[in-house]
Amino acid sequence: MTGLAIAQWPQWLRSLIVGLVTVAVICVGWLAYRYFAKPVFLTVAAGSADGETLALISAISARLTASKSHVRLKISDSGSSAKAAELLAAGKADLAVVRGDTGGLADARSVLLLTHGVVLIVAPSAVNADGLGDLRDTTIGVIGGPINHPVVGALKQVYQFDRAKVRFQDVAIADGSAALSSGRVQALLAVAPLTEKYLSKIREFFQKPGVKRSSSKLIEIEFAGAVANVAQYYESYDIPKGTLRGAPPIPSDDLTSLRTSFFLVANKSVDADAITDLTQSLVDVRRDLLSQYPILAQAAAPSTDADALIPIHPGAATYYNGDQQSFLDKYDDKLYYASLLLGSLISIIVAAWRFARSGTGPQSMLEPLYEMGNEIKNARSESELEDIEKRIDGILKSEITRNARADAESAEMAALGLAAHRLQYLMSHRRTRIRSAPTAED
Known part of the structure; x- marks a missing residue:
């Protein structure tokens, strides 16, 4: 088609063609931007009997959204750590908040150690026993029920509860005080972080009306090291003096117990780059939410050892080891192709401009x-x-x-x-x- 023939086209037709080309170019650019810049959404399963886990993850998710993080979270209320692990294993969740003693974590890879849960065995001060091995003919109420069955199972491997006639009975959180006051149980077993929010709930079991003895004591797990050897998801831990109460201090001295860890884990198939970005965002969010959620003071990098309880996710390891690529190293290929695309778009726009103005300006005769x-x-x-x-x-x-x-x-x-x-x-x-x-x- 000669330039003279194009020059004879009506102006409205040339303008229409240029307009269509311009719209097409804008649409292609917008789609490219949406593809490379749109946030990545990961589904996280979280839940606990007291609802605190879900509240914490919801606050983190809201903060990630407010800060326009590249990785965002969609929350699935699992109700418990065990259910969260099931959803992760079934591929229905990308992330999950789980306790270290939860089963079914073969495909899980740790991203962040959120906090530690300490095994607290609390009894009225009148109970004539200082250690778990001293208890006789006693019923221990297990707060939370099934979630703490692994703790009971690990203790039974070391202690001879049958000979001592020590029994365990599931007790709902709301029924702890009633179970003590009625004599249905003589002690309570709970696993909780050592923060004021959780310790105050444990004190309430002995402060509500109807409880016969308002003073309490902590029962020592004197063979905690042996329990940790047979159940590696636990470790021996010394509860500091005065943790439960300051004056008079309860316990009166450091007291041996067990603890396990709470992790944010990801399925091992989740993209490593997404987990690297998420890990960096979580570290930033932790600082922002620390005053509102003091439990985050215990958050830390998970173990990077090869024999760790839950192996670390490669994406998280990249961040913690400081091996993150620079922007140019990470996106050099995309930048190269983007420059080619930009050059092509400029050529198209220039050609379209000349086409639209053909026959309207000076030209050789x-x-x-x-x-x-x-x-x-x-x-x-x-x-x-x-x-x-x-x-x-x-x-x-x-x-x-x-x-x-x-x-x-x-x-x-x-x-x-x-x-x-x-x-x-x-x-x-x-x-x-x-x-x-x-x-x-x-």
Whole structure:
């Protein structure tokens, strides 16, 4: 298609075509931006009997959204750590908040150690026993029920509870005080972080009306080291003096017990780059939420050892080891292709602009001059030749003026001169034939 043919297109048609091309370019750019810049959403399963885990994860999710983090969280209320682990294993969740003694974590990889849960065995001060091995003919209420069955199972591997007639009975959190006051249980076993929020709940079991003995004591797990050897998801831990109460201090001295860890884990199939970005965002969010959720003071990097209870996710290890790639190293390929795409888009826009303005601005009239040769050959009278000659003069005059202003190249001016000489020759030849035509008829 020649430039002259395009120049003859109506202006509205050229504008319409350019508009469609522009819209297409904008749509392609927008889709590319959405593809590379849109946030990544990961589903996290979380839940606990007291609802605190769900509240914490919800606050973290809201903070990630407010800070426009690249990785966002969608929360699934699992109700318990065990259910969260099931959802993770089934592929229905990308992340989960789990306790270290929860089963079914073969595909789990740790991202963040959230806190530690300490095994607290609390009894009225009148109970004549300081250690778990001293208890006789006693029923221990297990707060939380199934979630703490692994603790009971680990203790039974070391302690001879059957001989001592020590029994365990599940007790709901809301029924702890009633179970003590009724004599249904003589002690309570709970696993909780050592924060004021959780310790105050444990104190309430002995402070509510109806409880016969308001003072309490902590029972020591004197063989905690042996329990940790047979159940590696626990470790021996010394509860600091005065943890449960400061004056008089309870316990009166450091007291041996067990603890396990709470982790935010990810399925091992989750993209490593997404987990790296998430880990960095979580560390930043931890600082922002620390005053509102003091439990985050215990948050830390999980173990990177090969024999860790839950192996660390490669993406999280990249962040903790400081092996994150720089922006250019990470996106060099994308930047290269983006530059190629940008160059192509600019070329398309320039071409579209020229196309839209074709025929509207100054252009060389060599082709129209050559077309006039056919008009001269077909002229039948001198008046027609005079009209053509006037048009030629007008074209040459305007073209010489335009090229003079634009400092045109000599080659184009020479072409104009040749075209003019050629048309002058054709004009003279045609006049001669027209003038001789009547004589020939005579």
